[in-house]
Amino acid sequence: MVHLLSIENLTITPVNAPNRKLVNRVSFSIEPGKTTCVVGESGSGKSLTALSVMGLLSDQLNRASGKVEFQGRDLAKLSADEMRQIRGRQIGMIFQEPMTSLNPVLTIGYQIGEPLTVHLGLKGDALKAKVANLLEQVGIPPHRANSYPDELSGGQRQRVMIAMSIACQPAMLIADEPTTALDVTVQAQILSLLNDLKQTMNMGMLLITHDFGVVADVADHVVVMFRGDIVESGSVADVLGKPKHPYTKALLDCVPDAEGRKPLKPIDYAWLNDEKVS
Amino acid sequence: MGEFVLKARDLNKSYIQRSGRFGFGTTKVKALDNVSLDLKHGSTLAVVGESGSGKSTLARCLLQLQPLDSGSVLFQGRDLAELPAHELREQRRHLQMIFQDPFASLNPRMRVGEIVGEGLLIHRLGNQEEQRERVVQMLKRVGLSEADMLKYPHEFSGGQRQRIGIARALVLNPKVVVCDEPVSALDVSIQAQILLLLKELQQEMALSYIFISHDLRVVRHVADEIAVMYQGKIVERGAIDDIYRSPSQEYTQNLLKSIPGQRALALSN
Numbered sequence: 416m417v418h419l420l421s422i423e424n425l426t427i428t429p430v431n432a433p434n435r436k437l438v439n440r441v442s443f444s445i446e447p448g449k450t451t452c453v454v455g456e457s458g459s460g461k462s463l464t465a466l467s468v469m470g471l472l473s474d475q476l477n478r479a480s481g482k483v484e485f486q487g488r489d490l491a492k493l494s495a496d497e498m499r500q501i502r503g504r505q506i507g508m509i510f511q512e513p514m515t516s517l518n519p520v521l522t523i524g525y526q527i528g529e530p531l532t533v534h535l536g537l538k539g540d541a542l543k544a545k546v547a548n549l550l551e552q553v554g555i556p557p558h559r560a561n562s563y564p565d566e567l568s569g570g571q572r573q574r575v576m577i578a579m580s581i582a583c584q585p586a587m588l589i590a591d592e593p594t595t596a597l598d599v600t601v602q603a604q605i606l607s608l609l610n611d612l613k614q615t616m617n618m619g620m621l622l623i624t625h626d627f628g629v630v631a632d633v634a635d636h637v638v639v640m641f642r643g644d645i646v647e648s649g650s651v652a653d654v655l656g657k658p659k660h661p662y663t664k665a666l667l668d669c670v671p672d673a674e675g676r677k678p679l680k681p682i683d684y685a686w687l688n689d690e691k692v693s
Numbered sequence: 694m695g696e697f698v699l700k701a702r703d704l705n706k707s708y709i710q711r712s713g714r715f716g717f718g719t720t721k722v723k724a725l726d727n728v729s730l731d732l733k734h735g736s737t738l739a740v741v742g743e744s745g746s747g748k749s750t751l752a753r754c755l756l757q758l759q760p761l762d763s764g765s766v767l768f769q770g771r772d773l774a775e776l777p778a779h780e781l782r783e784q785r786r787h788l789q790m791i792f793q794d795p796f797a798s799l800n801p802r803m804r805v806g807e808i809v810g811e812g813l814l815i816h817r818l819g820n821q822e823e824q825r826e827r828v829v830q831m832l833k834r835v836g837l838s839e840a841d842m843l844k845y846p847h848e849f850s851g852g853q854r855q856r857i858g859i860a861r862a863l864v865l866n867p868k869v870v871v872c873d874e875p876v877s878a879l880d881v882s883i884q885a886q887i888l889l890l891l892k893e894l895q896q897e898m899a900l901s902y903i904f905i906s907h908d909l910r911v912v913r914h915v916a917d918e919i920a921v922m923y924q925g926k927i928v929e930r931g932a933i934d935d936i937y938r939s940p941s942q943e944y945t946q947n948l949l950k951s952i953p954g955q956r957a958l959a960l961s962n
């Protein structure tokens with residue numbers, strides 16, 4: 416069976432420390448119309464995995480092993496030009512820190528419009544209308560197309576990234592913590608927008624998040640990462656309902672409750688290490 | 694000194710935004726519309742509200758990082774706008790900010806040890822040896838290590854960068870910290886660790902926090918009082934338990950209703 420995206424045996428190391436495995440033999444796949452959530456420790460390799468799929472790893476990092484196939488094509492074998500065609504058109508990406516990927520000297524309207532011009536040839540009034548429509552979909556008044564990134568709030572920047580990433584209706588969306596700066600009402604609006612794309616366009620989604628509320632609401636499949644390894648993966652019901660790995664159990668124990676009754680308690684890593692973590 | 698460490702009176706701030714079909718028109722938008730608040734000594738005031746409602750603007754204006762159109766901010770009874778420059782610089786050490794966008798707020802050309810230690814150097818707190826020791830201790834308390842001192846911001850993950858910003862603010866033993874989404878990029882374990890650290894420091898040093906967050910579960914755990922912002926105004930405020938039990942504004946009710954995963958997580962617990 417051909418997956419929408421399959422990652423096989425992906426290992427990432429710093430160029431100058433080839434034995435330090437930031438991502439260690441990671442494998443999983445994404446299916447059309449389904450959402451896979453990647454959760455796990457801060458620093459466990461979630462963003463590097465996503466960046467590596469997009470071919471955007473920094474040159475200080477090295478993909479030591481692994482194969483990434485998108486719709487059956489090995490992405491490493493594509494030319495730079497072919498990869499550019501896929502990026503933004505077939506695969507949309509929402510980066511974890513919006514300011515690192517928005518250009519500070521271009522208006523947000525221009526930046527949302529760019530993929531539409533490059534990939535779909537939209538120009539003039541048709542382009543303007545489409546940009547306005549995308550802004551509306553993410554809850555930003557269309558006249559803000561004239562604003563520059565530093566004139567927007569944190570959550571508005573995040574939504575500009577979201578608008579850019581879905582502009583060309585990609586077959587797959589990689590979203591790295593896409594709603595961290597959004598209040599829950601706007602977050603609900605964005606998640607429902609993404610869900611619509613999933614249902615109407617059969618878009619597959621790789622969603623990285625720390626928010627187990629979001630995982631419970633949108634995931635079909637869950638992958639748990641810990642120190643570069645995948646320690647557990649399965650259906651959302653299994654991973655949240657019947658976690659097997661001690662790290663997953665410990666992490667779920669830390670989820671704060673809405674009533675504020677459960678005391679805050681971080682993971683006791685000493686205990687976790689004894690409890691056999693490979 | 695009184696019960697309140699920080700008082701803000703009638704803060705107003707507008708932005709001019711380009712508008713119209715070709716961007717030649719302008720409109721004035723009120724990001725802060727007569728906002729007043731009082732922060733009790735040693736307590737935590739949460740500020741929640743819609744994306745774009747003016748929370749970060751409030752944060753920057755409270756700390757004089759951005760000029761107000763009108764209104765005043767009193768820190769320990771003194772109007773910050775009227776302090777002479779050298780005194781404001783002096784007071785800055787006591788008024789710290791954890792920024793919403795960690796990457797943008799960290800100088801990419803400085804090593805983490807320098808970033809976190811810079812304030813100690815500027816305010817001449819301790820000798821070189823003591824400064825280094827304080828930086829190391831603070832990095833450890835936020836879950837980073839001594840070896841991280843020599844690295845640059847781009848060598849870290851998003852959540853690790855957020856913790857560098859937290860360490861930089863807390864290492865100075867400030868009196869007031871304005872935290873703008875301080876734990877939004879952290880896994881729930883590190884999040885608990887940081888929230889406990891904030892509480893510990895609060896007890897040790899009677900620190901006061903303004904805690905901006907969109908996560909109402911987190912807010913419930915850390916705040917004594919809460920203020921809800923909507924379109925530049927504070928529309929509701931009160932003791933945390935009262936607001937969660939019986940929110941009076943429709944927007945607040947919607948916020949509480951929209952916490953994701955309530956049904957599914959309730960089932961699995």
Ligand SMILES: Nc1ncnc2c1ncn2[C@@H]1O[C@H](COP(=O)(O)OP(=O)(O)OP(=O)(O)O)[C@@H](O)[C@H]1O
Pocket residue numbers: 429437456457458459460461462463464473475476511847848849850851852853878880
């Ligand atoms: N350029 C780099 N050089 C060396 N180490 C790096 C570099 N970039 C990232 N790392 C390290 O790789 C590890 C994985 O980083 P990654 O950004 O994938 O984490 P993450 O799972 O996304 O974490 P978070 O939830 O905090 O965003 C981290 O420990 C980080 O410090």
Ligand SMILES: Nc1ncnc2c1ncn2[C@@H]1O[C@H](COP(=O)(O)OP(=O)(O)OP(=O)(O)O)[C@@H](O)[C@H]1O
Pocket residue numbers: 565566567568569570571596597598708709710722724742743744745746747748749750751793
């Ligand atoms: N420099 C600026 N020029 C024009 N408008 C601005 C500027 N900075 C902020 N704004 C606007 O002012 C409003 C308030 O922004 P602010 O950053 O304070 O919101 P926020 O409550 O922090 O939102 P978020 O939760 O999304 O971070 C927003 O609509 C924003 O677009």
Ligand SMILES: [Mg+2]
Pocket residue numbers: 461462463511591850851852
């Ligand atoms: Mg990350």
Ligand SMILES: [Mg+2]
Pocket residue numbers: 568569570748749750793873
């Ligand atoms: Mg903000």
